[in-house]
Amino acid sequence: MLRSIDAADPFHRSRTRVRSAWLQPLGIIGAVMLAAIVLAAILAPWIVPHPPNAMSFPRLQPPNATNWFGTDQLGRDIFSRVVYGARVSLPYALQLVVMSAVLGTVLGAIAGYFGGWIDGVIMRAADLVMAFPDIILAMAVVAALGPNLFNAVLAVVIVSWPIYARVVRSMILTLRDEPYVQSSRLLGASSGRALWRDIRPNAAGPVVVLAALEYGHAVLILSGLSFLGLGAQPPIAEWGSMVSEGAKYFDRWWMSVFPGLAILVVVLGANFLGDTLRDALDPRAAKTFR
Amino acid sequence: MGQGMAALVRQGWFAIPGLVRFVLRRLAVGVFLCVGVTLIAFTLTQVVPGDPISASLGDAAASDPEIVAAFRARFGLDRPLPEQYVIYLGNLLRGDLGESLLTRRPVAADLAHYMSATIELAVMAMTIAMVLGVALGVLAAMFRDRWPDQVIRVVSLAGVSVPTFWLSLVCLYVFFFILGWSPGVGRLSPGAPAPAAITGLFLVDAALTRNWRVFHDALAHIALPAMVLAVYTIGAITRFTRASMLEAMGQDYVRTARAKGLPERRVILGHVLRPALAAIVTVSGMAFGRMLGGAVLVEAVFSWPGLGEYAYRSALALDLRAIMGVSLVIAAIYILVNLVVDILYAVIDPRIRLG
Numbered sequence: 001m002l003r004s005i006d007a008a009d010p011f012h013r014s015r016t017r018v019r020s021a022w023l024q025p026l027g028i029i030g031a032v033m034l035a036a037i038v039l040a041a042i043l044a045p046w047i048v049p050h051p052p053n054a055m056s057f058p059r060l061q062p063p064n065a066t067n068w069f070g071t072d073q074l075g076r077d078i079f080s081r082v083v084y085g086a087r088v089s090l091p092y093a094l095q096l097v098v099m100s101a102v103l104g105t106v107l108g109a110i111a112g113y114f115g116g117w118i119d120g121v122i123m124r125a126a127d128l129v130m131a132f133p134d135i136i137l138a139m140a141v142v143a144a145l146g147p148n149l150f151n152a153v154l155a156v157v158i159v160s161w162p163i164y165a166r167v168v169r170s171m172i173l174t175l176r177d178e179p180y181v182q183s184s185r186l187l188g189a190s191s192g193r194a195l196w197r198d199i200r201p202n203a204a205g206p207v208v209v210l211a212a213l214e215y216g217h218a219v220l221i222l223s224g225l226s227f228l229g230l231g232a233q234p235p236i237a238e239w240g241s242m243v244s245e246g247a248k249y250f251d252r253w254w255m256s257v258f259p260g261l262a263i264l265v266v267v268l269g270a271n272f273l274g275d276t277l278r279d280a281l282d283p284r285a286a287k288t289f290r
Numbered sequence: 291m292g293q294g295m296a297a298l299v300r301q302g303w304f305a306i307p308g309l310v311r312f313v314l315r316r317l318a319v320g321v322f323l324c325v326g327v328t329l330i331a332f333t334l335t336q337v338v339p340g341d342p343i344s345a346s347l348g349d350a351a352a353s354d355p356e357i358v359a360a361f362r363a364r365f366g367l368d369r370p371l372p373e374q375y376v377i378y379l380g381n382l383l384r385g386d387l388g389e390s391l392l393t394r395r396p397v398a399a400d401l402a403h404y405m406s407a408t409i410e411l412a413v414m415a416m417t418i419a420m421v422l423g424v425a426l427g428v429l430a431a432m433f434r435d436r437w438p439d440q441v442i443r444v445v446s447l448a449g450v451s452v453p454t455f456w457l458s459l460v461c462l463y464v465f466f467f468i469l470g471w472s473p474g475v476g477r478l479s480p481g482a483p484a485p486a487a488i489t490g491l492f493l494v495d496a497a498l499t500r501n502w503r504v505f506h507d508a509l510a511h512i513a514l515p516a517m518v519l520a521v522y523t524i525g526a527i528t529r530f531t532r533a534s535m536l537e538a539m540g541q542d543y544v545r546t547a548r549a550k551g552l553p554e555r556r557v558i559l560g561h562v563l564r565p566a567l568a569a570i571v572t573v574s575g576m577a578f579g580r581m582l583g584g585a586v587l588v589e590a591v592f593s594w595p596g597l598g599e600y601a602y603r604s605a606l607a608l609d610l611r612a613i614m615g616v617s618l619v620i621a622a623i624y625i626l627v628n629l630v631v632d633i634l635y636a637v638i639d640p641r642i643r644l645g
Contacts, residue, residue: 128329131624131625134580139613142605224454247591275443
């Protein structure tokens with residue numbers, strides 16, 4: 001969004017004001033939410049009262065003193081499963097974002113730097129992928145590859161690289177003609193070296209912001225695929241498939257409400273943080289609408 | 291000779307008025323995208339692990355080499371891939387998308403049957419999203435950095451963060467199961483006869499035949515899923531509206547309008563919102579495609595008999611032909627909508643570069 005930090009107060013353009021953009025309440029709340037879930041994921045075996053797949057309780061119990069979030073249709077403790085679910089969703093979403101950021105960045109850099117027909121081919125491919133609503137194409141890819149969590153990640157990588165490619169390409173197009181890149185080329189640097197040593201450090205920031213913004217989306221689409229039965233397969237404690245199981249026992253609200261809340265907390269945290277990051281670091285690069 | 295021809299073509303091309311040229315070019319891009327989409331769909335059907343022969347013939351027939359050869363010849367599986375693609379395209383053009391493994395009916399017939407429900411839902415949701423999203427975005431821009439803006443920022447971020455399938459379940463539980471405000475899942479109450487099929491959109495058909503009882507029933511059924519489907523798009527449109535309003539507010543003509551003493555309301559509605567609206571229309575085209583994706587999740591929960599629910603059931607059964615059919619149709623709708631939106635944009639805003 002187009003927020004210029006100093007517009008409201010023309011007398012304080014000091015560094016402290018710029019730095020304070022990092023310390024917005026929303027960003028801090030987002031960071032705390034994410035940190036709490038990350039901590040839960042790391043410490044899961046120590047903080048969870050019961051093993052996530054142990055069927056050691058009466059079935060379909062509402063929340064109570066022993067089972068804080070109730071139990072499911074197999075008598076498993078939902079609180080334990082929700083905490084363990086963080087160990088599935090967080091790393092897979094991270095893997096997804098890193099893979100699509102790397103793929104998109106490399107393709108976008110090649111397209112932007114070399115131009116010509118290479119640029120044409122790569123960017124038309126990006127247009128094509130973007131012509132599909134992402135979850136639909138991902139469904140088709142997973143159905144073709146076979147449903148499991150890793151294939152779901154692959155499928156979403158295939159549908160989500162174009163946004164990185166577009167941002168990186170437009171960055172490269174402006175950076176390529178910068179004097180310091182030109183002079184480095186004149187000193188005999190190869191195009192690969194110019195890309196890596198001169199352009200990469202300047203393009204890295206916006207890509208990181210974009211990846212942060214996309215993290216929440218990655219969690220959403222992965223859990224959505226699992227909800228549809230195309231991602232994590234039972235008995236893995238994954239939030240989307242837990243909501244899906246809960247949907248079959250409609251009147252037992254606790255089965256789907258708590259795993260869904262976990263998804264909401266992660267995505268909201270990532271988006272709060274990503275939004276603040278964007279305001280603080282780069283107001284324009286990540287403006288592309290998703 | 292060839293060069294003379296090319297020059298003539300160029301000359302002819304630039305003799306066409308700019309707007310028409312723009313429309314023609316966008317049409318060409320649309321056709322290119324459609325062909326590319328079929329290429330992706332075809333590639334996906336090729337990478338399927340597992341042999342289509344044993345899947346279609348059964349084990350006994352698949353062990354007889356003569357039957358297998360006849361089968362391969364009949365469906366063109368013995369030809370090279372590019373030729374198979376051409377056959378596939380030919381079938382597509384004749385409206386033949388193959389047969390669904392799940393319903394045992396032609397996929398094209400299934401799609402035609404389910405499409406209207408999705409279109410009705412998506413158009414309803416898009417209307418809600420546009421009205422609320424633009425209103426919230428205008429409010430946020432007017433109260434920039436004050437508390438209404440902060441609240442709207444949090445609300446719109448929440449809108450793009452909430453998992454659609456979960457929100458559908460929670461809303462259904464609260465508004466149907468506990469409060470009883472919603473009549474439940476499906477397009478009409480169980481046993482209620484559908485209105486005479488004119489457009490396939492129940493609301494329109496009921497209104498046309500003046501069947502107000504069915505109209506009321508259909509409206510009650512569509513309200514909740516449409517609102518849930520709209521939530522993500524409301525968030526997205528709000529944020530985009532705020533950004534383009536703020537951009538327009540920085541323009542000189544806005545300062546001029548204020549300086550000549552126009553009331554703030556007229557400055558906002560007349561001078562700021564109008565140029566911002568053109569950009570919002572473009573974004574809504576993209577948002578519509580995303581909404582069609584979200585419809586899969588909403589329809590699955592609300593048993594809404596549309597493309598999304600069909601895709602969901604097909605995906606569970608790994609019915610690849612049906613899923614390909616849905617992807618093709620939805621991509622085609624998306625391309626078409628964006629084509630129309632682009633052209634509309636060029637017509638609305640004469641300043642746009644038609645290049």
